[in-house]
Every structure is written in structure tokens, then in C-alpha cells.
Amino acid sequence: MISNNKSVNSGIRIAVITGAGSGMGRYFAYYAGFFATDIDELWLVGRDKRKLYKTASRVSRKCRCISADLSDDEEYRALISIVQDTAPDIRLLVNNAGIGIMGDFARLKPEENELMADINCRALTRLTADCIPFMSRGSHIINMASAAAFLPQPGFAVYAASKSYVYSLSKALSHELRKKKIYVTAVCPGCVDTPFINKAEKYEKMKDYKKPFMAEAKKVVLQAYRDAYRGWNVSVYGAGMNCFRVAAKILPDELILRMFF
Ligand SMILES: NC(=O)c1ccc[n+]([C@@H]2O[C@H](COP(=O)([O-])OP(=O)(O)OC[C@H]3O[C@@H](n4cnc5c(N)ncnc54)[C@H](OP(=O)(O)O)[C@@H]3O)[C@@H](O)[C@H]2O)c1
Structure with a gap:
């Protein structure tokens, strides 16, 4: 975290969306103004x-x-300097940027495993910490976790562990920030049809049993916004993934892993 002693705000109300150039990030940008109705930029x-x-060309707001x-x-420091110099009122922060690479832990290059932890965990943690001082009552943090957060995944080990981190952090923060009326939501979809899948299949293909659960990015994002603005701390898209979440809670991990991996 970069220390700052500026407080909210310059008057400008903004939404910050990471990974906004593709996949779900685009839809988070397209629909931000429908939910965070008070934002200027x-x-x-x-x-x-x-x-x-x-x-940006498809978003009606500045x-x-x-x-x-x-x-x-x-x-990263350059980005945070812009935030600190502007001192905006951050009404919405969507920590959406993330990467995944499938393949056994030892098969991936060490730097690939580290990069997943770096983007999915470290970047999300420090951006959240650096933005919270600029957030006020009624603002929202939406963190992209994954249904991979619910269970360890051989063949996608660091990714699943990184998303468990995001899930756990988000739930804890939602309690800590409740007093300030800042709402935190972990979004936990199964597979979503975005460029992420192609990039992730560098060493291994996606498991066939996951394919029927493939969701549309737009639907996942709209569900995430609806759940976040209801004040829910977890958003899980689709009946299949909701069942998976319950199963992962009540069945031993080892049993599920033996059945599917
Ligand atoms: N698709 C799925 O099946 C699925 C399922 C569950 C959760 N998720 C999560 O959903 C989030 C969005 O993924 P997506 O499916 O929409 O895939 P995507 O289209 O690949 O989007 C990932 C975004 O992350 C950004 N990003 C990656 N590395 C970055 C870095 N070092 N610095 C800044 N930005 C970076 C990319 O920006 P640039 O293009 O500019 O590099 C890209 O816009 C991720 O956190 C992912 O883990 C995806």
C-alpha cells in the first residue's frame, strides 16, 4: 500500500474498473452507470x-x-499517483483483472505461478488498500474471485488458491467495512466465455465436464452488479455453480477431488 494522507474528496465521483479492455471487464464498464448511478467518470x-x-467508445459516461x-x-505507483492527485470519491471499485494458467504446478514456469499470485492477489490487495481511503458511505468494491475458490484444483493449483484468497479477503472486508457502509462482493462464476480460457489453456485444455457450465460474460456481470447492489457479499452465477458451492461446503475435499480429478 502507498501511504497517503489525503481524504475524500475532490468532488468527482468515479468508478475504477481493472481489466476493462476485454472479457467481463468490458461488461463491468458498459453497465457501471446503471448501478452506480451517481458516478461522473x-x-x-x-x-x-x-x-x-x-x-470507452461504447460507454455513455466520460x-x-x-x-x-x-x-x-x-x-502501479503511477496509477496510484493519479488517484492521490485527483482525490476522487471512488463510488465503485471493480478488481476484475486476473490471469490463469492451467497445468500442473511443477510443469508451469516458476514465474508463471508467481504472476498468477501477483496479479490475482497482490495487485488486488494493494489497489483495494489504496482506494479505500477515497471511498465513502454507500460505495462498493467488487472483487472477481471464481468458483475455483471453493475447492483446491489440481492442474490449476495457484489459480484456485489465489481465488480462495480473494474470496476469503472479500468476505472479511465486507464485515470490516460494514460500519462505514462500504459494501464488498466476491464474484464467483464457473467458466465464462471470454479470452481468459484460451490464454489459460497454455499447457492443458479445460476439463470436459466444465464445458456445459460455460456462462455468458454479460449475464455473469449483470448478476454480479445486482447482487452487489443488494448488499450481498458473494455472487455466484447459475444453478450449477450454486450447487457446486454447497457440495464443496458439505463434502470432504478429498471425495470431490477423487471424483473429478
Ligand atoms: N473466464 C472465466 O472462465 C473466469 C471464471 C471465473 C473468474 N474469472 C476471473 O474474471 C476476471 C476477468 O477475466 P475474463 O474472463 O474477463 O478474462 P480476460 O478477458 O482475459 O480479462 C482479464 C483482464 O485482466 C487484465 N490483466 C491481466 N494481467 C494484467 C496486468 N498485469 N495488469 C493489468 N491488467 C491485467 C487484462 O488486461 P489487458 O488485456 O489489458 O492485459 C484483461 O483485460 C479474472 O480475474 C479471472 O480470473 C474468469
Whole structure:
């Protein structure tokens, strides 16, 4: 976390959405204004500025496109300097950026395993910590976890562990921030039809039994927003994944792992 002693706010009300250039991030940007109705601007964050501009071209509110690799300390600091210099009222923070690489832990390069932890956990943690001082009563944090958070996953080990971290952190934060009326929601979909899957299949293909549960990105995002603005701390899209969540709670991990892995 970068220390700051500025408090809310310059008067400008914003939504910050990471990974806004593709997949679910685009839909988070398209629909932000329907739920966070009081925002003046969307700040779209991602590595590829052209993709961010493309998203912005379909958003009716004013957008600021900020290219930043969240795993790069210097670029992260530049992003936070913009936040601190502007001192906005952050009404909505969507920590959506994330990566996954399928394959056994020892088969992946060490830096690939580290990058998953870095983007999915470290970047999300520090951005949340750096944004909270600029958030006020009634604001929302939406963290992209995954249904992978509910169970350890051989062949996707670091990814599933990183999403368990996001799930646990989000639930704890939702309690801590309740006093300030800042709402935190962990979004836990199963497979979603986005570029994520192609990128993840670098060493291994997705397991066949997951394919029937593939969801549409737009539907997952709309469900996430609805659940977040109801004040729920977890959003799980679809009956299949809700059943999986319950099964993972009541059955021993080992039993489920033997059945599916
Ligand atoms: N698709 C699924 O099956 C699924 C299921 C459950 C959860 N999720 C989670 O949903 C979130 C969104 O994924 P998606 O499915 O929409 O896939 P996606 O289209 O690949 O989106 C991932 C986004 O993360 C951004 N990103 C990756 N590394 C980054 C970095 N170092 N710095 C800044 N931004 C970075 C990418 O931005 P650039 O393109 O600009 O690099 C991209 O926009 C992720 O957290 C993912 O783990 C996905």
C-alpha cells in the first residue's frame, strides 16, 4: 500500500474498473452507470490502451483510460499517483483483472505461478488498500474471485488458491467495512466465455465436464452488479455453480477431488 494522507474528496465521483479492455471487464464498464448511478467518470485500467479506448467508445459516461501493468511496481505507483492527485470519491471499485494458467504446478514456469499470485492477489490487495481511503458511505468494491475458490484444483493449483484468497479477503472486508457502509462482493462464476480460457489453456485444455457450465460474460456481470447492489457479499452465477458451492461446503475435499480429478 502507498501511504497517503489525503481524504475524500475532490468532488468527482468515479468508478475504477481493472481489466476493462476485454472479457467481463468490458461488461463491468458498459453497465457501471446503471448501478452506480451517481458516478461522473469511469476510470478504465488495463495494459492495452487501445482495448481500453474500444471499451470507452461504447460507454455513455466520460471515461479515463489508464494503461498500467498491475504487476509492475512503477506503473502501479503511477496509477496510484493519479488517484492521490485527483482525490476522487471512488463510488465503485471493480478488481476484475486476473490471469490463469492451467497445468500442473511443477510443469508451469516458476514465474508463471508467481504472476498468477501477483496479479490475482497482490495487485488486488494493494489497489483495494489504496482506494479505500477515497471511498465513502454507500460505495462498493467488487472483487472477481471464481468458483475455483471453493475447492483446491489440481492442474490449476495457484489459480484456485489465489481465488480462495480473494474470496476469503472479500468476505472479511465486507464485515470490516460494514460500519462505514462500504459494501464488498466476491464474484464467483464457473467458466465464462471470454479470452481468459484460451490464454489459460497454455499447457492443458479445460476439463470436459466444465464445458456445459460455460456462462455468458454479460449475464455473469449483470448478476454480479445486482447482487452487489443488494448488499450481498458473494455472487455466484447459475444453478450449477450454486450447487457446486454447497457440495464443496458439505463434502470432504478429498471425495470431490477423487471424483473429478
Ligand atoms: N473466464 C472465466 O472462465 C473466469 C471464471 C471465473 C473468474 N474469472 C476471473 O474474471 C476476471 C476477468 O477475466 P475474463 O474472463 O474477463 O478474462 P480476460 O478477458 O482475459 O480479462 C482479464 C483482464 O485482466 C487484465 N490483466 C491481466 N494481467 C494484467 C496486468 N498485469 N495488469 C493489468 N491488467 C491485467 C487484462 O488486461 P489487458 O488485456 O489489458 O492485459 C484483461 O483485460 C479474472 O480475474 C479471472 O480470473 C474468469
